[in-house]
Amino acid sequence: MSTVNFEVTFWGVRGSLPVPGVDTIKYGGNTPCVQIQIGDRLFIMDAGTGIYNLGQHLVKQGGHICGDIFITHTHWDHIQGFPFFAPAFIPGNSFTLYGLRSVNLSFRDLIKGQMMYDYFPVSLDEMGSNIYFHELTIGESIQMGDGIVLSSFLNHHPGGCLAYRLDHDGRSCCYMTDSEHTNKIELDLLNFIAGADLLIYDTHFTDKEYAGYEGFPSVAGQGHSTWQEGIKLVKACGAKKLVLFHHATFRSDNEIEAIECEAQEQYPNLVAAREGMLICL
Numbered sequence: 001m002s003t004v005n006f007e008v009t010f011w012g013v014r015g016s017l018p019v020p021g022v023d024t025i026k027y028g029g030n031t032p033c034v035q036i037q038i039g040d041r042l043f044i045m046d047a048g049t050g051i052y053n054l055g056q057h058l059v060k061q062g063g064h065i066c067g068d069i070f071i072t073h074t075h076w077d078h079i080q081g082f083p084f085f086a087p088a089f090i091p092g093n094s095f096t097l098y099g100l101r102s103v104n105l106s107f108r109d110l111i112k113g114q115m116m117y118d119y120f121p122v123s124l125d126e127m128g129s130n131i132y133f134h135e136l137t138i139g140e141s142i143q144m145g146d147g148i149v150l151s152s153f154l155n156h157h158p159g160g161c162l163a164y165r166l167d168h169d170g171r172s173c174c175y176m177t178d179s180e181h182t183n184k185i186e187l188d189l190l191n192f193i194a195g196a197d198l199l200i201y202d203t204h205f206t207d208k209e210y211a212g213y214e215g216f217p218s219v220a221g222q223g224h225s226t227w228q229e230g231i232k233l234v235k236a237c238g239a240k241k242l243v244l245f246h247h248a249t250f251r252s253d254n255e256i257e258a259i260e261c262e263a264q265e266q267y268p269n270l271v272a273a274r275e276g277m278l279i280c281l
Contacts, residue, residue, distance in 0.1 A: 004039040006171045006281040008198060011035060012050020013273035015178075015204050015224070015246035016077050026253040028275030031077040032177055032246065034200065038148055038168050042067030045164060045175045045200075050275065051081035059086050064093065068144065071099035072177055073161035074110045082111065083120050093129035098150075100160055101135050108133040136162065153192040155179035157223035165192060171281045173198045174239070177246045180222070181229040185236050196239040197281045200273065203227040203244040206259070227259060231267045241279070244272040 012030035019029040031048030042058075044051065044067055058065050065087045072078055087093050099107045111133070112124040124131070142150045146168075153163040156179060163176040174196045193199055204224035212218035227244050234242045244263065247256055260272040271277070 004169065005037060006168060006173070007035075007037045008173055008200075008279045008281065009035040009037070009054075010050075010243075010273050010275055010277045011054040012046075012048045012081070013245055013247055013275060014048075014077075014249065015202075016249045018049045019249045023252040023254075026274060027247060027256050027272060030275060031080065032072075033081060034175060036166055036173055036175075038166070039146065041144070041146055041148060043166060044069045046070070046072055046078045046177070047082040047085065048077050048079070049081040049084075052084045052086075053275075055084070055086040055088075059090070065090070066094040067096075068150075069095055069097045070150070070162075070164050070175075071097060071107075071111070072155075072163070072175075073100065073157065073159060074102075075159070075178070076114075078178075079111065079114060083115050083122065087129065088131065089122075089128045091128040094132070095129060096132040096134055098134045098136055100138075100162060102159075106133075107135045138162070151192065153189065155223075156182065158221075161223070163192070165196065172196045173200070173281065175200045177202045178223055179225055180220075181225045181233075185233060189233075190237045193233065193237045193239050195237070198241050198243065198279060199230070199234055199239045200243045200245045201225065201230040201233065202246045203230050203259075204246045204248050227263045228266075231263065231270070234267065240269060242267060242270040243279070244270070247273070 012033040030050035032046040033048050033050030034045040036043040101107045115124045138154045144150050149167045151165040155161040161178045165174045174193050179202045202225045205226050207226050207228045256272050
């Protein structure tokens with residue numbers, strides 16, 4: 001058995017936009033950011049508003065900070081926290097950002113765009129740390145060093161979105177947010193998630209909401225999935241623990257808790273993501 005820690009910490013679990021308030025205290029209102037710590041290696045999934053609190057935590061720990069930040073896609077809720085990520089302003093720190101380019105812009109330009117002077121007072125080039133960019137190709141697998149392998153998979157989401165998987169010494173975590181299911185689970189998706197110890201999955205909607213109800217139209221085509229589909233997926237691919245993620249903005253703590261309880265009746269090894277939650281693999 002490996003003696004290296006493999007820890008997953010949730011700093012932002014909400015989709016679309018931050019929703020602070022009395023109804024979102026238990027599960028949290030920040031947009032996506034998940035820290036994966038493998039030994040002394042820091043990996044960050046997405047840079048939503050949750051990355052602000054992660055940054056404050058890292059700075060308080062002190063010392064030189066370096067890490068790899070994997071951006072699933074550049075919709076606002078997945079990048080809007082990066083300009084407030086304190087470690088990126090400290091000289092001597094270093095970060096590599098991974099993601100997809102668009103048709104007309106490089107991945108670096110996509111990240112740089114939200115920090116143009118019209119939107120933010122500090123430009124990307126004025127941040128004090130060393131910041132590097134790696135444009136991924138769809139399905140690319142990277143040897144990250146220390147026996148860690150990063151794999152990617154293209155989700156069904158408007159404009160494109162990557163899912164990521166980190167493997168180390170027989171343990172694995174899949175981060176699959178902003179992904180819409182299909183009528184039949186695709187074989188390449190099953191292979192990507194197969195046997196994962198942890199699957200963090202987009203469960204923005206319920207099956208009822210997805211189909212449309214009480215005068216509301218169907219949300220098919222918006223690029224999100226349901227907790228029911230997440231359970232089908234883990235059962236089909238032999239993954240172990242499922243984390244319900246990317247909670248809808250309109251979903252209160254009480255509603256998420258009710259979904260969590262109902263879902264656990266169908267698949268006990270399941271939990272709804274909440275800020276501050278730590279899972280050790």
